[in-house]
Amino acid sequence: MKLAYSSLVLLLAVWSLDAASPRLPAELQRRGLGWGLGLGLVSTHAVAANNPQCHDRSRSCASCNAVNVCAYVGMGYRLISSEACPDDKPFCFNGQCQKTTPYEACGSTPPVTTDFTCIDDEEVQGYYPAPFSCGTYYVCSKGVAYVYNCPADQVYDQVSASCVRLDKNPGSCNSFNCAANVNKYLLYGPDPSVYAFCVSATSALVSKCPENYRMNPFNGLEPCRPYCSSAGRIADADVPNAYYNCLELDGGRLSAPLKEYCPPGMLFSASAKRCVQNPASQNSTETS
Structure with a gap:
Protein backbone atom coordinates (compact mmCIF):
# COMPACT_ATOMS: atom_id res chain seq x y z
CA MET A 1 0.00 0.00 0.00
CA LYS A 2 2.87 2.38 0.68
CA LEU A 3 4.03 1.72 -2.89
CA ALA A 4 0.60 2.45 -4.35
CA TYR A 5 0.18 5.62 -2.32
CA SER A 6 3.73 6.74 -3.10
CA SER A 7 2.85 6.50 -6.79
CA LEU A 8 0.21 9.17 -6.35
CA VAL A 9 2.63 11.42 -4.44
CA LEU A 10 5.25 10.89 -7.16
CA LEU A 11 2.76 11.77 -9.87
CA LEU A 12 1.75 15.01 -8.18
CA ALA A 13 5.37 15.91 -7.49
CA VAL A 14 6.16 15.61 -11.19
CA TRP A 15 3.23 17.89 -11.98
CA SER A 16 4.34 20.54 -9.51
CA LEU A 17 7.86 20.61 -10.93
CA ASP A 18 6.78 20.65 -14.56
CA ALA A 19 3.91 23.15 -14.49
CA ALA A 20 2.02 25.49 -12.23
CA SER A 21 -1.10 23.35 -12.46
CA PRO A 22 -1.90 19.73 -13.39
CA ARG A 23 -1.82 18.99 -17.10
CA LEU A 24 -4.93 18.13 -19.06
CA PRO A 25 -5.68 14.44 -19.71
CA ALA A 26 -4.39 14.58 -23.31
CA GLU A 27 -1.10 16.05 -22.14
CA LEU A 28 -0.80 13.42 -19.42
CA GLN A 29 -1.25 10.64 -21.93
CA ARG A 30 1.31 12.07 -24.35
CA ARG A 31 3.85 12.33 -21.57
CA GLY A 32 3.01 8.89 -20.16
CA LEU A 33 2.04 10.26 -16.75
CA GLY A 34 -0.67 8.52 -14.79
CA TRP A 35 -0.54 5.30 -16.78
CA GLY A 36 1.23 2.51 -14.96
CA LEU A 37 1.38 4.42 -11.68
CA GLY A 38 -1.53 2.49 -10.26
CA LEU A 39 -4.26 5.11 -10.52
CA GLY A 40 -7.35 5.07 -12.71
CA LEU A 41 -7.12 7.80 -15.33
CA VAL A 42 -10.54 8.55 -16.78
CA SER A 43 -10.31 9.29 -20.48
CA THR A 44 -12.12 12.31 -21.94
CA HIS A 45 -11.52 11.86 -25.67
CA ALA A 46 -15.21 12.36 -26.46
CA VAL A 47 -16.62 15.77 -27.31
CA ALA A 48 -17.89 17.49 -24.17
CA ALA A 49 -21.54 17.33 -25.31
CA ASN A 50 -21.36 13.59 -25.97
CA ASN A 51 -21.83 10.89 -23.37
CA SER A 108 -17.43 -16.02 -20.08
CA THR A 109 -15.34 -12.84 -19.74
CA PRO A 110 -16.60 -9.29 -19.13
CA PRO A 111 -15.39 -6.59 -21.53
CA VAL A 112 -12.03 -4.93 -20.91
CA THR A 113 -12.02 -1.13 -20.90
CA THR A 114 -9.36 1.48 -21.60
CA ASP A 115 -11.33 4.22 -19.82
CA PHE A 116 -9.89 3.17 -16.47
CA THR A 117 -6.37 1.97 -15.69
CA CYS A 118 -5.62 -0.37 -12.79
CA ILE A 119 -2.30 -0.87 -11.04
CA ASP A 120 -0.89 -4.38 -11.07
CA ASP A 121 -0.70 -4.47 -7.28
CA GLU A 122 -2.63 -7.05 -5.27
CA GLU A 123 -3.48 -4.53 -2.54
CA VAL A 124 -5.52 -2.28 -4.82
CA GLN A 125 -7.33 -4.84 -6.97
CA GLY A 126 -11.09 -5.07 -6.67
CA TYR A 127 -14.16 -2.91 -7.24
CA TYR A 128 -14.19 0.79 -8.12
CA PRO A 129 -17.07 3.16 -8.84
CA ALA A 130 -17.01 5.10 -12.10
CA PRO A 131 -16.01 8.67 -11.14
CA PHE A 132 -18.83 10.39 -13.03
CA SER A 133 -21.52 7.76 -13.58
CA CYS A 134 -23.75 6.10 -11.00
CA GLY A 135 -24.56 3.19 -13.27
CA THR A 136 -21.05 2.03 -14.17
CA TYR A 137 -18.31 0.35 -12.17
CA TYR A 138 -14.96 -1.30 -12.76
CA VAL A 139 -13.29 -4.42 -11.42
CA CYS A 140 -9.49 -4.46 -11.39
CA SER A 141 -7.91 -7.89 -11.68
CA LYS A 142 -4.18 -8.38 -12.21
CA GLY A 143 -3.87 -4.82 -13.45
CA VAL A 144 -6.66 -5.15 -16.04
CA ALA A 145 -9.86 -3.07 -15.84
CA TYR A 146 -13.17 -4.78 -16.62
CA VAL A 147 -16.26 -2.62 -17.05
CA TYR A 148 -19.79 -3.38 -15.88
CA ASN A 149 -22.99 -1.39 -16.47
CA CYS A 150 -26.06 -1.56 -14.27
CA PRO A 151 -29.58 -1.68 -15.82
CA ALA A 152 -31.34 1.66 -16.36
CA ASP A 153 -33.32 1.58 -13.10
CA GLN A 154 -30.32 0.57 -10.97
CA VAL A 155 -27.11 2.18 -9.71
CA TYR A 156 -23.80 0.87 -8.42
CA ASP A 157 -23.46 0.47 -4.66
CA GLN A 158 -19.84 0.42 -3.46
CA VAL A 159 -20.66 -1.06 -0.05
CA SER A 160 -22.18 -4.23 -1.52
CA ALA A 161 -20.15 -4.02 -4.78
CA SER A 162 -23.32 -4.64 -6.79
CA CYS A 163 -26.12 -2.93 -8.67
CA VAL A 164 -29.12 -1.94 -6.54
CA ARG A 165 -32.49 -0.38 -7.34
CA LEU A 166 -32.31 3.40 -7.37
CA ASP A 167 -35.86 3.90 -6.05
CA LYS A 168 -35.05 1.83 -2.95
CA ASN A 169 -31.47 3.06 -2.54
CA PRO A 170 -31.40 6.76 -3.53
CA GLY A 171 -28.28 7.33 -1.44
CA SER A 172 -26.30 4.84 -3.52
CA CYS A 173 -26.03 7.18 -6.51
CA ASN A 174 -22.70 8.88 -5.89
CA SER A 175 -20.02 10.45 -8.06
CA PHE A 176 -17.08 12.80 -7.66
CA ASN A 177 -17.90 16.50 -8.07
CA CYS A 178 -14.72 17.46 -9.90
CA ALA A 179 -16.34 20.45 -11.62
CA ALA A 180 -16.12 22.37 -8.34
CA ASN A 181 -12.93 20.73 -7.06
CA VAL A 182 -10.29 20.80 -9.80
CA ASN A 183 -6.79 20.10 -8.44
CA LYS A 184 -8.23 18.75 -5.18
CA TYR A 185 -8.70 15.39 -3.49
CA LEU A 186 -12.17 14.02 -2.83
CA LEU A 187 -13.28 11.06 -0.72
CA TYR A 188 -16.01 8.77 -2.04
CA GLY A 189 -19.04 9.23 0.21
CA PRO A 190 -20.23 5.61 0.64
CA ASP A 191 -16.68 4.29 1.12
CA PRO A 192 -14.07 6.85 2.27
CA SER A 193 -11.25 4.41 1.52
CA VAL A 194 -11.84 5.23 -2.17
CA TYR A 195 -10.63 8.65 -3.27
CA ALA A 196 -9.96 10.71 -6.38
CA PHE A 197 -7.70 13.53 -7.44
CA CYS A 198 -9.59 15.83 -9.82
CA VAL A 199 -7.32 16.63 -12.77
CA SER A 200 -10.08 18.62 -14.47
CA ALA A 201 -13.86 18.94 -14.34
CA THR A 202 -14.22 15.71 -16.34
CA SER A 203 -11.06 13.77 -15.52
CA ALA A 204 -10.00 12.12 -12.26
CA LEU A 205 -7.29 9.85 -10.89
CA VAL A 206 -8.92 7.19 -8.74
CA SER A 207 -7.32 4.90 -6.16
CA LYS A 208 -8.02 3.53 -2.71
CA CYS A 209 -6.56 2.88 0.71
CA PRO A 210 -6.85 -0.44 2.57
CA GLU A 211 -10.21 -1.20 4.16
CA ASN A 212 -10.97 1.17 7.06
CA TYR A 213 -8.14 3.48 5.99
CA ARG A 214 -8.53 6.83 4.29
CA MET A 215 -6.31 9.59 2.99
CA ASN A 216 -6.41 13.18 4.20
CA PRO A 217 -8.11 15.18 1.42
CA PHE A 218 -6.55 18.37 2.77
CA ASN A 219 -3.00 17.01 2.63
CA GLY A 220 -2.26 14.61 -0.19
CA LEU A 221 1.30 14.06 1.02
CA GLU A 222 0.11 12.15 4.09
CA PRO A 223 -0.18 8.36 3.77
CA CYS A 224 -3.48 6.55 4.30
CA ARG A 225 -4.52 6.56 7.95
CA PRO A 226 -6.84 4.16 9.83
CA TYR A 227 -10.21 5.46 10.95
CA CYS A 228 -13.01 3.96 13.03
CA SER A 229 -16.27 3.37 11.16
CA SER A 230 -17.59 0.94 13.79
CA ALA A 231 -16.51 -0.68 17.03
CA GLY A 232 -13.98 -3.49 16.62
CA ARG A 233 -10.44 -4.14 15.41
CA ILE A 234 -8.74 -2.94 12.20
CA ALA A 235 -5.70 -4.66 10.70
CA ASP A 236 -2.51 -2.63 10.46
CA ALA A 237 -1.78 -2.45 6.73
CA ASP A 238 2.00 -2.45 7.23
CA VAL A 239 2.71 -4.40 10.45
CA PRO A 240 1.37 -8.00 10.42
CA ASN A 241 1.31 -8.45 14.21
CA ALA A 242 -0.35 -5.09 14.93
CA TYR A 243 -3.93 -3.82 14.78
CA TYR A 244 -6.06 -0.84 15.78
CA ASN A 245 -8.84 -1.06 18.34
CA CYS A 246 -11.99 1.03 17.87
CA LEU A 247 -14.06 1.49 21.02
CA GLU A 248 -17.66 2.65 21.34
CA LEU A 249 -18.00 5.66 23.65
CA ASP A 250 -20.96 7.40 25.26
CA GLY A 251 -23.66 8.59 22.90
CA GLY A 252 -22.65 6.16 20.16
CA ARG A 253 -19.39 8.00 19.51
CA LEU A 254 -16.30 6.08 18.47
CA SER A 255 -12.79 6.42 19.82
CA ALA A 256 -9.79 7.26 17.70
CA PRO A 257 -7.95 4.12 16.47
CA LEU A 258 -5.79 2.72 19.31
CA LYS A 259 -2.76 0.77 18.10
CA GLU A 260 -2.10 -2.56 19.84
CA TYR A 261 0.11 -5.60 19.19
CA CYS A 262 -0.41 -9.37 19.22
CA PRO A 263 1.65 -11.54 21.62
CA PRO A 264 4.93 -13.03 20.31
CA GLY A 265 4.38 -15.84 17.81
CA MET A 266 0.99 -14.50 16.69
CA LEU A 267 -0.28 -12.40 13.77
CA PHE A 268 -3.45 -10.36 13.37
CA SER A 269 -6.05 -11.89 11.06
CA ALA A 270 -8.10 -9.26 9.20
CA SER A 271 -10.83 -11.81 8.42
CA ALA A 272 -11.10 -13.19 11.96
CA LYS A 273 -10.41 -9.74 13.49
CA ARG A 274 -8.23 -11.27 16.19
CA CYS A 275 -4.69 -12.50 16.84
CA VAL A 276 -3.98 -15.99 15.50
CA GLN A 277 -1.03 -18.34 15.65
CA ASN A 278 1.76 -17.44 13.22
CA PRO A 279 2.15 -20.53 10.95
CA ALA A 280 5.89 -19.88 10.57
CA SER A 281 6.34 -19.77 14.34
CA GLN A 282 4.28 -22.94 14.81
CA ASN A 283 6.29 -24.86 12.19
CA SER A 284 9.53 -23.72 13.78
CA THR A 285 8.39 -25.05 17.17
CA GLU A 286 7.36 -28.42 15.72
CA THR A 287 10.69 -28.99 13.96
CA SER A 288 12.91 -27.88 16.83
Whole structure:
Protein backbone atom coordinates (compact mmCIF):
# COMPACT_ATOMS: atom_id res chain seq x y z
CA MET A 1 0.00 0.00 0.00
CA LYS A 2 2.87 2.38 0.68
CA LEU A 3 4.03 1.72 -2.89
CA ALA A 4 0.60 2.45 -4.35
CA TYR A 5 0.18 5.62 -2.32
CA SER A 6 3.73 6.74 -3.10
CA SER A 7 2.85 6.50 -6.79
CA LEU A 8 0.21 9.17 -6.35
CA VAL A 9 2.63 11.42 -4.44
CA LEU A 10 5.25 10.89 -7.16
CA LEU A 11 2.76 11.77 -9.87
CA LEU A 12 1.75 15.01 -8.18
CA ALA A 13 5.37 15.91 -7.49
CA VAL A 14 6.16 15.61 -11.19
CA TRP A 15 3.23 17.89 -11.98
CA SER A 16 4.34 20.54 -9.51
CA LEU A 17 7.86 20.61 -10.93
CA ASP A 18 6.78 20.65 -14.56
CA ALA A 19 3.91 23.15 -14.49
CA ALA A 20 2.02 25.49 -12.23
CA SER A 21 -1.10 23.35 -12.46
CA PRO A 22 -1.90 19.73 -13.39
CA ARG A 23 -1.82 18.99 -17.10
CA LEU A 24 -4.93 18.13 -19.06
CA PRO A 25 -5.68 14.44 -19.71
CA ALA A 26 -4.39 14.58 -23.31
CA GLU A 27 -1.10 16.05 -22.14
CA LEU A 28 -0.80 13.42 -19.42
CA GLN A 29 -1.25 10.64 -21.93
CA ARG A 30 1.31 12.07 -24.35
CA ARG A 31 3.85 12.33 -21.57
CA GLY A 32 3.01 8.89 -20.16
CA LEU A 33 2.04 10.26 -16.75
CA GLY A 34 -0.67 8.52 -14.79
CA TRP A 35 -0.54 5.30 -16.78
CA GLY A 36 1.23 2.51 -14.96
CA LEU A 37 1.38 4.42 -11.68
CA GLY A 38 -1.53 2.49 -10.26
CA LEU A 39 -4.26 5.11 -10.52
CA GLY A 40 -7.35 5.07 -12.71
CA LEU A 41 -7.12 7.80 -15.33
CA VAL A 42 -10.54 8.55 -16.78
CA SER A 43 -10.31 9.29 -20.48
CA THR A 44 -12.12 12.31 -21.94
CA HIS A 45 -11.52 11.86 -25.67
CA ALA A 46 -15.21 12.36 -26.46
CA VAL A 47 -16.62 15.77 -27.31
CA ALA A 48 -17.89 17.49 -24.17
CA ALA A 49 -21.54 17.33 -25.31
CA ASN A 50 -21.36 13.59 -25.97
CA ASN A 51 -21.83 10.89 -23.37
CA PRO A 52 -18.88 8.50 -23.90
CA GLN A 53 -21.18 5.52 -23.23
CA CYS A 54 -23.05 6.34 -26.46
CA HIS A 55 -20.04 5.92 -28.76
CA ASP A 56 -21.51 8.60 -31.10
CA ARG A 57 -24.54 6.49 -32.05
CA SER A 58 -28.13 5.92 -30.94
CA ARG A 59 -27.56 2.30 -29.91
CA SER A 60 -24.33 0.65 -28.75
CA CYS A 61 -23.27 -2.25 -26.57
CA ALA A 62 -22.90 -1.38 -22.90
CA SER A 63 -21.42 -4.83 -22.29
CA CYS A 64 -21.68 -8.32 -23.73
CA ASN A 65 -25.26 -8.54 -22.47
CA ALA A 66 -26.62 -4.98 -22.38
CA VAL A 67 -27.46 -2.14 -24.77
CA ASN A 68 -27.06 1.62 -24.34
CA VAL A 69 -29.91 3.62 -25.89
CA CYS A 70 -29.00 7.24 -26.70
CA ALA A 71 -30.56 10.29 -28.35
CA TYR A 72 -28.89 13.14 -30.21
CA VAL A 73 -29.78 16.21 -28.13
CA GLY A 74 -27.99 19.55 -27.82
CA MET A 75 -25.19 18.86 -30.31
CA GLY A 76 -24.32 15.53 -28.79
CA TYR A 77 -25.51 12.03 -27.91
CA ARG A 78 -27.07 11.69 -24.46
CA LEU A 79 -27.62 8.38 -22.66
CA ILE A 80 -31.33 7.60 -22.29
CA SER A 81 -31.14 4.12 -20.78
CA SER A 82 -29.06 0.97 -20.40
CA GLU A 83 -31.09 -2.17 -21.01
CA ALA A 84 -30.21 -5.79 -20.37
CA CYS A 85 -30.69 -8.12 -23.33
CA PRO A 86 -33.59 -10.61 -22.96
CA ASP A 87 -32.94 -14.26 -22.20
CA ASP A 88 -33.84 -15.39 -25.74
CA LYS A 89 -31.33 -12.91 -27.24
CA PRO A 90 -28.70 -12.55 -24.51
CA PHE A 91 -25.77 -11.12 -26.51
CA CYS A 92 -25.21 -7.59 -27.75
CA PHE A 93 -23.57 -6.97 -31.14
CA ASN A 94 -23.49 -3.60 -32.94
CA GLY A 95 -26.07 -2.21 -30.53
CA GLN A 96 -28.59 -5.03 -31.09
CA CYS A 97 -29.46 -8.04 -28.93
CA GLN A 98 -29.12 -11.40 -30.69
CA LYS A 99 -28.96 -15.12 -29.97
CA THR A 100 -25.26 -15.57 -30.69
CA THR A 101 -22.15 -13.43 -30.57
CA PRO A 102 -19.00 -13.35 -32.73
CA TYR A 103 -17.01 -12.40 -29.65
CA GLU A 104 -15.69 -15.55 -28.03
CA ALA A 105 -14.82 -13.65 -24.84
CA CYS A 106 -18.45 -12.64 -24.29
CA GLY A 107 -19.32 -16.19 -23.37
CA SER A 108 -17.43 -16.02 -20.08
CA THR A 109 -15.34 -12.84 -19.74
CA PRO A 110 -16.60 -9.29 -19.13
CA PRO A 111 -15.39 -6.59 -21.53
CA VAL A 112 -12.03 -4.93 -20.91
CA THR A 113 -12.02 -1.13 -20.90
CA THR A 114 -9.36 1.48 -21.60
CA ASP A 115 -11.33 4.22 -19.82
CA PHE A 116 -9.89 3.17 -16.47
CA THR A 117 -6.37 1.97 -15.69
CA CYS A 118 -5.62 -0.37 -12.79
CA ILE A 119 -2.30 -0.87 -11.04
CA ASP A 120 -0.89 -4.38 -11.07
CA ASP A 121 -0.70 -4.47 -7.28
CA GLU A 122 -2.63 -7.05 -5.27
CA GLU A 123 -3.48 -4.53 -2.54
CA VAL A 124 -5.52 -2.28 -4.82
CA GLN A 125 -7.33 -4.84 -6.97
CA GLY A 126 -11.09 -5.07 -6.67
CA TYR A 127 -14.16 -2.91 -7.24
CA TYR A 128 -14.19 0.79 -8.12
CA PRO A 129 -17.07 3.16 -8.84
CA ALA A 130 -17.01 5.10 -12.10
CA PRO A 131 -16.01 8.67 -11.14
CA PHE A 132 -18.83 10.39 -13.03
CA SER A 133 -21.52 7.76 -13.58
CA CYS A 134 -23.75 6.10 -11.00
CA GLY A 135 -24.56 3.19 -13.27
CA THR A 136 -21.05 2.03 -14.17
CA TYR A 137 -18.31 0.35 -12.17
CA TYR A 138 -14.96 -1.30 -12.76
CA VAL A 139 -13.29 -4.42 -11.42
CA CYS A 140 -9.49 -4.46 -11.39
CA SER A 141 -7.91 -7.89 -11.68
CA LYS A 142 -4.18 -8.38 -12.21
CA GLY A 143 -3.87 -4.82 -13.45
CA VAL A 144 -6.66 -5.15 -16.04
CA ALA A 145 -9.86 -3.07 -15.84
CA TYR A 146 -13.17 -4.78 -16.62
CA VAL A 147 -16.26 -2.62 -17.05
CA TYR A 148 -19.79 -3.38 -15.88
CA ASN A 149 -22.99 -1.39 -16.47
CA CYS A 150 -26.06 -1.56 -14.27
CA PRO A 151 -29.58 -1.68 -15.82
CA ALA A 152 -31.34 1.66 -16.36
CA ASP A 153 -33.32 1.58 -13.10
CA GLN A 154 -30.32 0.57 -10.97
CA VAL A 155 -27.11 2.18 -9.71
CA TYR A 156 -23.80 0.87 -8.42
CA ASP A 157 -23.46 0.47 -4.66
CA GLN A 158 -19.84 0.42 -3.46
CA VAL A 159 -20.66 -1.06 -0.05
CA SER A 160 -22.18 -4.23 -1.52
CA ALA A 161 -20.15 -4.02 -4.78
CA SER A 162 -23.32 -4.64 -6.79
CA CYS A 163 -26.12 -2.93 -8.67
CA VAL A 164 -29.12 -1.94 -6.54
CA ARG A 165 -32.49 -0.38 -7.34
CA LEU A 166 -32.31 3.40 -7.37
CA ASP A 167 -35.86 3.90 -6.05
CA LYS A 168 -35.05 1.83 -2.95
CA ASN A 169 -31.47 3.06 -2.54
CA PRO A 170 -31.40 6.76 -3.53
CA GLY A 171 -28.28 7.33 -1.44
CA SER A 172 -26.30 4.84 -3.52
CA CYS A 173 -26.03 7.18 -6.51
CA ASN A 174 -22.70 8.88 -5.89
CA SER A 175 -20.02 10.45 -8.06
CA PHE A 176 -17.08 12.80 -7.66
CA ASN A 177 -17.90 16.50 -8.07
CA CYS A 178 -14.72 17.46 -9.90
CA ALA A 179 -16.34 20.45 -11.62
CA ALA A 180 -16.12 22.37 -8.34
CA ASN A 181 -12.93 20.73 -7.06
CA VAL A 182 -10.29 20.80 -9.80
CA ASN A 183 -6.79 20.10 -8.44
CA LYS A 184 -8.23 18.75 -5.18
CA TYR A 185 -8.70 15.39 -3.49
CA LEU A 186 -12.17 14.02 -2.83
CA LEU A 187 -13.28 11.06 -0.72
CA TYR A 188 -16.01 8.77 -2.04
CA GLY A 189 -19.04 9.23 0.21
CA PRO A 190 -20.23 5.61 0.64
CA ASP A 191 -16.68 4.29 1.12
CA PRO A 192 -14.07 6.85 2.27
CA SER A 193 -11.25 4.41 1.52
CA VAL A 194 -11.84 5.23 -2.17
CA TYR A 195 -10.63 8.65 -3.27
CA ALA A 196 -9.96 10.71 -6.38
CA PHE A 197 -7.70 13.53 -7.44
CA CYS A 198 -9.59 15.83 -9.82
CA VAL A 199 -7.32 16.63 -12.77
CA SER A 200 -10.08 18.62 -14.47
CA ALA A 201 -13.86 18.94 -14.34
CA THR A 202 -14.22 15.71 -16.34
CA SER A 203 -11.06 13.77 -15.52
CA ALA A 204 -10.00 12.12 -12.26
CA LEU A 205 -7.29 9.85 -10.89
CA VAL A 206 -8.92 7.19 -8.74
CA SER A 207 -7.32 4.90 -6.16
CA LYS A 208 -8.02 3.53 -2.71
CA CYS A 209 -6.56 2.88 0.71
CA PRO A 210 -6.85 -0.44 2.57
CA GLU A 211 -10.21 -1.20 4.16
CA ASN A 212 -10.97 1.17 7.06
CA TYR A 213 -8.14 3.48 5.99
CA ARG A 214 -8.53 6.83 4.29
CA MET A 215 -6.31 9.59 2.99
CA ASN A 216 -6.41 13.18 4.20
CA PRO A 217 -8.11 15.18 1.42
CA PHE A 218 -6.55 18.37 2.77
CA ASN A 219 -3.00 17.01 2.63
CA GLY A 220 -2.26 14.61 -0.19
CA LEU A 221 1.30 14.06 1.02
CA GLU A 222 0.11 12.15 4.09
CA PRO A 223 -0.18 8.36 3.77
CA CYS A 224 -3.48 6.55 4.30
CA ARG A 225 -4.52 6.56 7.95
CA PRO A 226 -6.84 4.16 9.83
CA TYR A 227 -10.21 5.46 10.95
CA CYS A 228 -13.01 3.96 13.03
CA SER A 229 -16.27 3.37 11.16
CA SER A 230 -17.59 0.94 13.79
CA ALA A 231 -16.51 -0.68 17.03
CA GLY A 232 -13.98 -3.49 16.62
CA ARG A 233 -10.44 -4.14 15.41
CA ILE A 234 -8.74 -2.94 12.20
CA ALA A 235 -5.70 -4.66 10.70
CA ASP A 236 -2.51 -2.63 10.46
CA ALA A 237 -1.78 -2.45 6.73
CA ASP A 238 2.00 -2.45 7.23
CA VAL A 239 2.71 -4.40 10.45
CA PRO A 240 1.37 -8.00 10.42
CA ASN A 241 1.31 -8.45 14.21
CA ALA A 242 -0.35 -5.09 14.93
CA TYR A 243 -3.93 -3.82 14.78
CA TYR A 244 -6.06 -0.84 15.78
CA ASN A 245 -8.84 -1.06 18.34
CA CYS A 246 -11.99 1.03 17.87
CA LEU A 247 -14.06 1.49 21.02
CA GLU A 248 -17.66 2.65 21.34
CA LEU A 249 -18.00 5.66 23.65
CA ASP A 250 -20.96 7.40 25.26
CA GLY A 251 -23.66 8.59 22.90
CA GLY A 252 -22.65 6.16 20.16
CA ARG A 253 -19.39 8.00 19.51
CA LEU A 254 -16.30 6.08 18.47
CA SER A 255 -12.79 6.42 19.82
CA ALA A 256 -9.79 7.26 17.70
CA PRO A 257 -7.95 4.12 16.47
CA LEU A 258 -5.79 2.72 19.31
CA LYS A 259 -2.76 0.77 18.10
CA GLU A 260 -2.10 -2.56 19.84
CA TYR A 261 0.11 -5.60 19.19
CA CYS A 262 -0.41 -9.37 19.22
CA PRO A 263 1.65 -11.54 21.62
CA PRO A 264 4.93 -13.03 20.31
CA GLY A 265 4.38 -15.84 17.81
CA MET A 266 0.99 -14.50 16.69
CA LEU A 267 -0.28 -12.40 13.77
CA PHE A 268 -3.45 -10.36 13.37
CA SER A 269 -6.05 -11.89 11.06
CA ALA A 270 -8.10 -9.26 9.20
CA SER A 271 -10.83 -11.81 8.42
CA ALA A 272 -11.10 -13.19 11.96
CA LYS A 273 -10.41 -9.74 13.49
CA ARG A 274 -8.23 -11.27 16.19
CA CYS A 275 -4.69 -12.50 16.84
CA VAL A 276 -3.98 -15.99 15.50
CA GLN A 277 -1.03 -18.34 15.65
CA ASN A 278 1.76 -17.44 13.22
CA PRO A 279 2.15 -20.53 10.95
CA ALA A 280 5.89 -19.88 10.57
CA SER A 281 6.34 -19.77 14.34
CA GLN A 282 4.28 -22.94 14.81
CA ASN A 283 6.29 -24.86 12.19
CA SER A 284 9.53 -23.72 13.78
CA THR A 285 8.39 -25.05 17.17
CA GLU A 286 7.36 -28.42 15.72
CA THR A 287 10.69 -28.99 13.96
CA SER A 288 12.91 -27.88 16.83
